[in-house]
Amino acid sequence: MTVRPEILLLVIGMVVVTYIPRMLPFAFLRADKIPERWRGLLGHIPHAALGALLVPGFLDGVAGNPVASIVGILAAGIVLWFKPNILLAMVAAVLVAWPFLAFK
Amino acid sequence: MAEQQEGLRHKMKRHQGAILTGFSEGFPIFVGYFPVAVAFGLLAKSVPLGFLEAGMLSAFVFAGASQFIAASLLASGVGIGSIIVTTFLINSRHLLLSTAVAARLTGTRRLFPLAAFGVTDETFAIATTRPDTYGTPYLLGLNSMAWLGWLAGTLTGYLAGGFLPANLQAAMGILLYVMFLGILMPEVRKDIRVLIVAGLSGALHWGIRATGWLPSGWALVVAILVSVALVDGWKGKGAKHDSAT
Structure with a gap:
């Protein structure tokens, strides 16, 4: 169970380039000092981000099987429409997508 | 004390x-x-x-x-x-x-x-x-x-x-996508216009990814920023129009 020096170097490099963009906004932004104009723009970001995170990625949610992915996400969507319970939707999606893996 | x-x-x-x-x-x-x-x-x-x-x-x-x-x-x-x-x-x-x-x-x-x-x-x-x-x-x-x-x-x-x-x-x-959908859905039910922003951004992201011009992280950023700017610009125009009438 050792860590090779070149892998340690890789981990440190990845940590640095990943952590800096995460941290900078926290260091410089304050909720009470953001102009009203920007607040509106920032308010849209989560919705736009969720759209872009879902599409087209969900098609490959069940790797290499878009049919199972679509069926699974539809099942989740139906559950979520009636009950905003993410865990319940997760169970439904997996249970429905699983048998579809047989038809590839 | x-x-x-x-x-x-x-x-x-x-x-x-x-x-x-x-x-x-x-x-x-x-x-x-x-x-x-x-x-x-x-x-x-x-x-x-x-x-x-x-x-x-x-x-x-x-x-x-x-x-x-x-x-x-x-x-x-x-x-x-x-x-x-x-x-x-x-x-x-x-x-x-x-x-x-x-x-x-x-x-x-x-x-x-x-x-x-x-x-x-x-x-x-x-x-x-x-x-x-x-x-x-x-x-x-x-x-x-x-x-x-x-x-x-x-x-x-x-x-x-x-x-x-x-x-x-x-x-x-x-599961990860179910989670994203689970976060998005209540927002859409609150305000159906959320679907416009999310849909636009998703379509843009898909398009940009299909071209293969940008690394995946950047495709996401560009899709988000462009759709936010478009929706904001469109809303801004609507607001100006409203105040003029």
């Missing part, structure tokens, strides 16, 4: 409550991350990376897509420098996510470097769509739940990845 102590106790209690709220709102992320991290653990083992090396990646980098890509690049013999540059291209999107998360952060600034470490697509999505603002204790609770799921999944996958039927494991890949 006693008054001061009373105040402190009150504050600690409130912080405790906020951490617990973070834990419970972060639990779906734990569930969503775990199977994906199991897949990462399996991939890391096949590179091959050591148990400790895989654990360090998940514990300290804590950024899923870039870890998968780093592991596959390592396996195909790509140099460390290129992997770090690729990681930067993928993870620079956190600048945007952190901006939105930090913009709603109130209260004490202490521990913000730790709270910033845990910003991911998923913790960002939960934090920024909740109706209230939050302090660092909430973020720490939320993020640590996500982190635990990611790390526990990685180690489990590495040690015992074969314990699940391959089919079930593949089906569980859908």
